[in-house]
Amino acid sequence: MKKILVIEDEPNIRELVLYNLTQNSYEGIFAEDGETGLALARMEKPDLILLDIMLPEKNGYDICKELRAEGNKTPIIMLTAKNEEIDKVLGLEFGADDYISKPFGVRELMARIKAVLRRYESQNMTKADEKAKNKENRVLQIDDLTIDVERHEVSLGGKKVDLTLKEFDLLKTLAENRGIVMSRNQLLDKVWGFEYIGETRTVDVHVRYIRKKLGDEDNDGKYIQTVRGVGYKIP
Numbered sequence: 001m002k003k004i005l006v007i008e009d010e011p012n013i014r015e016l017v018l019y020n021l022t023q024n025s026y027e028g029i030f031a032e033d034g035e036t037g038l039a040l041a042r043m044e045k046p047d048l049i050l051l052d053i054m055l056p057e058k059n060g061y062d063i064c065k066e067l068r069a070e071g072n073k074t075p076i077i078m079l080t081a082k083n084e085e086i087d088k089v090l091g092l093e094f095g096a097d098d099y100i101s102k103p104f105g106v107r108e109l110m111a112r113i114k115a116v117l118r119r120y121e122s123q124n125m126t127k128a129d130e131k132a133k134n135k136e137n138r139v140l141q142i143d144d145l146t147i148d149v150e151r152h153e154v155s156l157g158g159k160k161v162d163l164t165l166k167e168f169d170l171l172k173t174l175a176e177n178r179g180i181v182m183s184r185n186q187l188l189d190k191v192w193g194f195e196y197i198g199e200t201r202t203v204d205v206h207v208r209y210i211r212k213k214l215g216d217e218d219n220d221g222k223y224i225q226t227v228r229g230v231g232y233k234i235p
Contacts, residue, residue, distance in 0.1 A: 001025060001026065001027045002026050002027065002047040002048065002117065003026070003027045003028075003029065003044065003045075003046045003047050004021055004026050004027065004028055004029070004046055004047060004048045004049070004050060004113070005029050005030070005031070005037065005040055005041055005044060005046040005048070005049045005050070006018060006021075006028055006029070006030040006031075006050045007030070007031045007034065007036075007037030007040075007041075007049065007050065007051050007052055007055065007060070007063065008030065008032075008050065008052045008055075008079060009032050009033060009052060009054075009055050009056055010052075013079075013102070014030055014032070016106070017050060017109070018030060020106045020109070020110065024110055026113075029044060029046065032056075033055055033056045033057045033058070034055040034056065034057045034058025034059060034060070034062065034063055035057045035058050036057075037049075037051070037055070037058075037063060038058060038063050038066060038067070041063070041067060041072070041074065042067075042070075042072075045074070046074060047074070047075070047117065048074065048075045048076070048077065048113060048116060048117055048120075049067075049074055049075070049076045049077070050077050050079055050109075050113075051063060051064065051076050051077065051078055051079060051096070052078075052079045052080070053078055053079070053080045053081075053091065054080075054081070060078055060079075060080075060091070061090060061091065061094050064076055064078070064091065064094040064095050064096055065094045065095065067095070068094065068095035075097045075098075075116045075117065075119075075120045076095065076096045076097055076098075077096065077097060077098045077099065077100060077112060077113065077116060078091040078096045078098070078099040078100075079099075079100060079102060079104075080099060080100075080101055080102065081101070081102040088101075097116050097119075097120070098112055098115075098116050100112055138150040140172070140175040140176065142175060142178065142223060142234060143222065143223075144156060144157045144158075145214070145223055147168075147171060147172055147175050149172060152168060154168065154171065156214060156215075161213050161214065162213070163210065163213065164209075166191060166192070166206055167206055167209055167210050167213075169191045170187060170191050170203070170206050170207070170210065171210055171224075173187060173190050173191055174187075174224060174232060174233065174234045175234055177233075177234075178233075178234045178235075179233065179234070179235065180233060181227045181230050181231055181232070181233045182231050182232060182233065183230060183231040184203040184204070184231050184232075186231065187203045187231065187232070188202065188203060191203075203231075203232075207224055207226075207232055210224065211223070211224055
């Protein structure tokens, strides 16, 4: 059950909102002033905050600013009796996710709550998916060749292959760009750095050492292929 914090000093509005939250399967908690509301936002960790602007002790703008300054990303919908555009803009600039003007209809309020929660969950899911994908990509697999980026280890058929730092970085770069032909200059830039002053032959030497350690010394090998006149790729 989603927990929603209502920070509102008008009893009639507060009771109406809390009742309808319960009817829509939300858990509602409340505060009657800004200081108490800010404390509850920190302590209760609600899923969403309905925040009135005009509050005793601390106004809604200040609460919003303080929470955002602390890194608190809880969705906030501002409740305001003001109709001037500047007041709505200020709320959004201070970090609110949405606003609704009083008097408001209960259906509209519930719809906005659902929309903001759905958007927030979607954004968080996307970030979680990206994180999982990035973690997954820390291990690169090419047939029976495994490159563990995080552990900085390479194994072939389960048997560890000892590579130097540059050999590992070169193999990893090719694996991360699998199917793409990379020129010697591109590989020099990515592995040795843009400021490296040396011959492209350096790449050829390291590729030869990697192939030897992988038992794959043919130019049209299983793991690293030579594209004549261009560079190298992992097919």
